[in-house]
Amino acid sequence: MSMAEQLFLLRIVFLLVELILLVGIVWYCVYVTALLVSRYMEVPFVPTDSDAVQAVFDYLRPQKGKRFLEIGFGDGRVICYAVKKYGLLGHGVDTNPVFVHVARMRAWLMGIAHKISFERKDARQASFKQADIIFIFMLPALLHDVQIQHGLQKQAKRGTYVVSHWYPITYFAKQEVFRFSGKDHETYVYKI
Secondary structure: OOHHHHHHHHHHHHHHHHHHHHHHHHHHHHHHHHHHHHHHOOOOOOOOOHHHHHHHHHHHOOOOOOEEEEEOOOOOHHHHHHHHHHOOEEEEEEOOHHHHHHHHHHHHHHOOHHHEEEEEOOHHHOOOOOOOEEEEOOOHHHHOOHHHHHHHHHHOOOOOEEEEEOOOOHHHHHHEEEEEEOOOOEEEEEEO
């Protein structure tokens, strides 16, 4: 290989490295923007613990094709995991417009974008009618909001599993079927 060819290959390698770094920086900026928007909207983003997610899915053992609804999906890691690993059909609702785009990008990169829809909407306007599994990670004030409580109790069909990460759903206390105790939190599973 001639010196000119070696220099050409070296330039290509440096361009690829620069491109990778640029994409990483852009992704980081988008992520930080999403976190700031969440904080501004008073709906903080806290990633769901992967141990809790694994324990819940080990308990549920969902069947392929079931419908998974995540309210407050954040960066989309739980819904994308559910769709990719278990073949579920996913729908996510979140108020943060930046996270909607982040989650769509995650699904696209994982090759599952055609099996998931993401919607920017207030959780109080979400429909629970079609879901077989509902995953919720929100603060107690919103979790016990009258509209969300009414939606879960009146719209969710019989046999639907409702998973609440960190906070119990007091109006479903008698329907609790599983609880995972993490390091500093609990995850509750209810069957309607």
